Amino acid sequence: MRSVLPVLVVVLAILVVWYGAAVWLNSAWTYDQAARAGTHPTLVDVVNDTMAQERPVLPAPHQVARGLWDGVAGQKITSKRSLVWHGWVTLSATLLGFGIGTGLGIVLAVGIVHNRAMDLSVMPWAIASQTIPILAIAPMVIVVLASVGVTGILPKAVISAYLSFFPVLVGMVKGLRAPDGMQLDLLRTYNASRAQTLWKLRLPASLPYLFASLKVGIAASLVGAIVGELPAGATAGLGARLLSGSYYGQTIQIWAALFAAAALAAGLVVIVGAIERATLKRMGMA
Amino acid sequence: MKDVTGAAAPVIEATGLGLTFQTNDGPVHALKGVDLEIGRGEFVSFIGPSGCGKTTFLRCIAALEHPTEGVLRVNGMTAEAARQARSYGYVFQAAGLYPWRTIAGNIRLPLEIMGYARAEQDERVARVLSLVDLEGFGKKFPWQLSGGMQQRASIARALAFDADILLMDEPFGALDEIVRDRLNEELLKLWARTGKTIGFVTHSIPEAVYLSTKIVVMSPRPGRITDVIDSPLPRERPLEIRDSKEFLEIAHRVREGLRAGHAYD
Numbered sequence: 001m002r003s004v005l006p007v008l009v010v011v012l013a014i015l016v017v018w019y020g021a022a023v024w025l026n027s028a029w030t031y032d033q034a035a036r037a038g039t040h041p042t043l044v045d046v047v048n049d050t051m052a053q054e055r056p057v058l059p060a061p062h063q064v065a066r067g068l069w070d071g072v073a074g075q076k077i078t079s080k081r082s083l084v085w086h087g088w089v090t091l092s093a094t095l096l097g098f099g100i101g102t103g104l105g106i107v108l109a110v111g112i113v114h115n116r117a118m119d120l121s122v123m124p125w126a127i128a129s130q131t132i133p134i135l136a137i138a139p140m141v142i143v144v145l146a147s148v149g150v151t152g153i154l155p156k157a158v159i160s161a162y163l164s165f166f167p168v169l170v171g172m173v174k175g176l177r178a179p180d181g182m183q184l185d186l187l188r189t190y191n192a193s194r195a196q197t198l199w200k201l202r203l204p205a206s207l208p209y210l211f212a213s214l215k216v217g218i219a220a221s222l223v224g225a226i227v228g229e230l231p232a233g234a235t236a237g238l239g240a241r242l243l244s245g246s247y248y249g250q251t252i253q254i255w256a257a258l259f260a261a262a263a264l265a266a267g268l269v270v271i272v273g274a275i276e277r278a279t280l281k282r283m284g285m286a
Numbered sequence: 287m288k289d290v291t292g293a294a295a296p297v298i299e300a301t302g303l304g305l306t307f308q309t310n311d312g313p314v315h316a317l318k319g320v321d322l323e324i325g326r327g328e329f330v331s332f333i334g335p336s337g338c339g340k341t342t343f344l345r346c347i348a349a350l351e352h353p354t355e356g357v358l359r360v361n362g363m364t365a366e367a368a369r370q371a372r373s374y375g376y377v378f379q380a381a382g383l384y385p386w387r388t389i390a391g392n393i394r395l396p397l398e399i400m401g402y403a404r405a406e407q408d409e410r411v412a413r414v415l416s417l418v419d420l421e422g423f424g425k426k427f428p429w430q431l432s433g434g435m436q437q438r439a440s441i442a443r444a445l446a447f448d449a450d451i452l453l454m455d456e457p458f459g460a461l462d463e464i465v466r467d468r469l470n471e472e473l474l475k476l477w478a479r480t481g482k483t484i485g486f487v488t489h490s491i492p493e494a495v496y497l498s499t500k501i502v503v504m505s506p507r508p509g510r511i512t513d514v515i516d517s518p519l520p521r522e523r524p525l526e527i528r529d530s531k532e533f534l535e536i537a538h539r540v541r542e543g544l545r546a547g548h549a550y551d
């Protein structure tokens with residue numbers, strides 16, 4: 001209960017600032033219209049108008065909320081106007097990409113920890129890969145894959161995986177190297193094989209690191225999927241919704257899609273967090 | 287396992303053993319010219335000031351460290367072969383239980399690695415848990431146990447499989463006197479029951495004298511053996527034996543040995 005109050009205060013502050021900004025940013029258009037019509041609106045008229053424009057510069061919170069509500073509950077979920085449908089399109093690519101990225105990150109980390117050549121060679125490339133802006137890569141991935149006939153969910157998942165493998169790789173390399181000398185020596189006294197050392201010691205010891213990485217990775221996956229929906233003129237997904245909104249100046253649609261994406265990201269991180277707690281609790285580590 | 291003390295071929299045999307660590311500040315002679323024979327079923331304590339190479343010697347026996355000179359035979363093999371044959375259980379200074387495994391899970395670890403059948407694992411875990419007086423704690427996680435109980439669990443882990451050598455590096459170093467006394471008594475009973483050969487590192491003269499059939503006094507820089515004392519005490523030892531005349535005599539000799547070692551500096 002005590003944690004609710006600060007949250008409410010912050011939300012309230014944001015709403016106040018937001019409404020203020022909406023009045024300020026949208027009033028220009030109101031005055032413009034009034035000047036053309038030759039009328040002189042009162043302050044109340046201006047405020048009222050800035051709250052209810054069709055294409056405001058900054059939609060007011062209740063407009064975004066209505067847009068969200070309309071997109072989520074006001075449509076059949078199979079409709080192209082449904083945010084649930086678009087959200088699902090993005091989510092499926094996110095999850096596929098997250099799975100691929102996580103798998104890749106773990107496999108590379110295991111390789112790095114066990115193979116000196118990989119240790120020296122993989123990390124620089126992985127780091128270099130993350131310095132290239134994703135917006136530059138995404139169109140190339142889509143185009144190249146499309147030219148070999150791969151379209152649909154996979155190109156988006158590839159971009160998603162591209163963003164999410166890195167935090168998993170970094171976290172897992174650290175996690176797999178977390179066991180101390182004594183824990184490793186203990187297994188040597190049992191004459192354990194490298195595979196046994198991996199399964200019985202390195203992997204369990206790395207789990208806290210893995211989960212920390214997964215939370216970053218799943219959010220990065222979502223960004224990747226959305227970015228993957230931007231270039232090719234896709235018609236489905238939250239990214240496409242953002243893009244078409246900006247084509248037609250549908251700011252409310254953009255903001256509704258943004259909030260849907262944010263809610264999705266938050267939901268995914270919460271789910272990963274819940275799995276983390278349950279797992280670590282079962283392992284006596286939380 | 288009672289009557290062969292020292293008579294048969296030695297379990298551990300070091301001849302001219304030396305180990306030099308190459309460090310950034312030049313070579314460190316951790317061990318030099320160490321000659322020692324340990325017979326089957328003996329309880330051998332290593333005592334000496336900090337940095338005299340007790341841990342290093344134990345780690346050499348365990349093939350966790352590789353001597354740079356001399357010969358070391360364990361169970362008639364090289365130390366490395368003995369490690370691969372899983373000839374010893376090693377108890378580290380810290381309990382070192384894996385925090386994600388329960389106490390039973392920790393004790394099961396060597397059994398899983400050595401490929402024991404599930405039923406036998408269960409049976410052995412139960413047996414060694416009762417051996418160290420931890421029945422009923424199998425399902426607890428390490429952090430739910432006191433330091434002394436964790437240390438007993440780590441001893442149980444080293445006893446779970448059939449190694450006839452037990453190497454212990456200051457296992458009771460971090461414990462208070464009373465708990466230590468209890469564990470010392472239990473360790474002696476356990477030794478009598480299992481007939482294992484035990485190598486035991488300690489800083490405590492009473493502990494070394496109380497437990498051992500053989501006390502190895504070491505001195506540092508370079509780490510070497512200054513005295514080897516065969517204890518005349520009977521194998522059956524109540525705690526009160528520590529007030530006896532023989533006990534005090536041996537303790538005195540150990541103290542002299544330690545002092546002489548320091549005089550070399």
Ligand SMILES: Nc1ncnc2c1ncn2[C@@H]1O[C@H](COP(=O)(O)OP(=O)(O)OP(=O)(O)O)[C@@H](O)[C@H]1O
Pocket residue numbers: 307308309314315316334335336337338339340341342343509
């Ligand atoms: N891995 C290593 N690299 C370099 N020097 C080492 C290494 N391990 C031990 N030494 C050195 O070897 C010497 C003996 O160390 P060792 O740990 O065997 O002493 P110890 O008798 O067990 O001491 P303590 O009673 O404090 O545990 C010390 O001088 C130590 O600094």
Ligand SMILES: [Mg+2]
Pocket residue numbers: 340341342455
């Ligand atoms: Mg030591």
